[in-house]
Amino acid sequence: MRNLHWANLTWLLLSALVIGLDLWTKHLVEAQFRYGEFYEVLPFFNLTLAYNTGAAFSFLADAGGWQRWFFVAIGVFATVLILGWLLTLRDKRVLAGGLALILGGALGNLYDRLAYGHVVDFLDFHWAGNHFPAFNIADSAITLGAILLIVDMLLEKRPERGSDSHE
Numbered sequence: 112m113r114n115l116h117w118a119n120l121t122w123l124l125l126s127a128l129v130i131g132l133d134l135w136t137k138h139l140v141e142a143q144f145r146y147g148e149f150y151e152v153l154p155f156f157n158l159t160l161a162y163n164t165g166a167a168f169s170f171l172a173d174a175g176g177w178q179r180w181f182f183v184a185i186g187v188f189a190t191v192l193i194l195g196w197l198l199t200l201r202d203k204r205v206l207a208g209g210l211a212l213i214l215g216g217a218l219g220n221l222y223d224r225l226a227y228g229h230v231v232d233f234l235d236f237h238w239a240g241n242h243f244p245a246f247n248i249a250d251s252a253i254t255l256g257a258i259l260l261i262v263d264m265l266l267e268k269r270p271e272r273g274s275d276s277h278e
Contacts, residue, residue, distance in 0.1 A: 119197060119198050119199070119200055119201075119207065120198070122197055122200075122207045122208070122210070122211040123197075123211070123214075125208065125211040125212065125215065126211045126212075126214040126215035126218065127215065128215065129211075129212060129214075129215025129216055129219060129248065129249065129252040130215050130218050130219045130222070130249075132248050133215070133216070133219035133220075133247060133248040133249040133252070134219060134222065136233070136247070136248050137223070137231040137233065137247060137248075140158065140160055140231065140233040141160060141231060144158070144159065144160035144233075145160065146160050146161075146162065147159070147160065147161070148160055149235060155236060155237055155238055156234075156235065156236050156237075157235040157237065158233055158234070158235070159232075159233055159235045159245055160231070160233055161231075161232040161233065161235070161245040162227075162229040162230070162231060162232070163229055163230045163232050163244075163245070164228065164229045164230075182224055183221065183224050183225060186217050186218070186220065186221035186224065187221070189213075189214075189217050190214065190217060190218060190221070193210050193213060193214045193217070194214065196210060197210045197211060197214065203263070205259050205262055205263040205266065206259070206260065206263040208256075208259055209255075209256040209257070209258070209259030209260040209262075209263060210256065210260070211256070212252040212253065212255050212256030212259065213252070213253050213256035213257065213260075214256075215249070215252050216248075216249035216250060216251070216252035216253035216256065217249070217253065218249075219247070219248065219249030219252075220247075220249045220250070220253075230247065230249075231247060232244075232245035232246050232247050232250070233245060233247060234246050234247060234251075
């Protein structure tokens with residue numbers, strides 16, 4: 112780990128914060144709600160208790176159980192990959208922040224899959240009677256992290272025009 116930079120370890124604190132906030136909010140919702148129960152916060156937003164055995168948007172939720180271990184394996188693989196990448200970054204704050212958010216979210220949902228066999232979701236947005244799939248803090252962190260990765264790609268310096276050797 113010769114490329115390890117101590118400042119990169121601070122990004123792990125962001126991941127830990129995401130994990131802690133995710134697990135804490137899931138615990139609060141499970142303590143207050145029965146499965147399927149909801150509380151209207153705003154005309155377009157409810158708190159609810161939902162379980163997702165699949166991935167995003169309940170992908171593979173009805174696959175018979177094998178998907179639990181499939182998504183656990185993906186979570187472990189992503190964790191190892193992201194940790195290896197995150198700990199070697201230097202001076203790439205947007206990229207490191209995005210990776211830290213994705214790591215925290217992935218580990219929050221991985222914990223649920225290992226402990227319960229499903230992910231606990233509780234944020235329910237709806238419009239005109241149509242409900243979007245419920246989600247949680249981990250999902251929000253993963254989404255924000257992915258947005259930061261895209262921003263980082265867009266901010267990367269591109270070769271200046273005219274420096275191409277095909278002139």
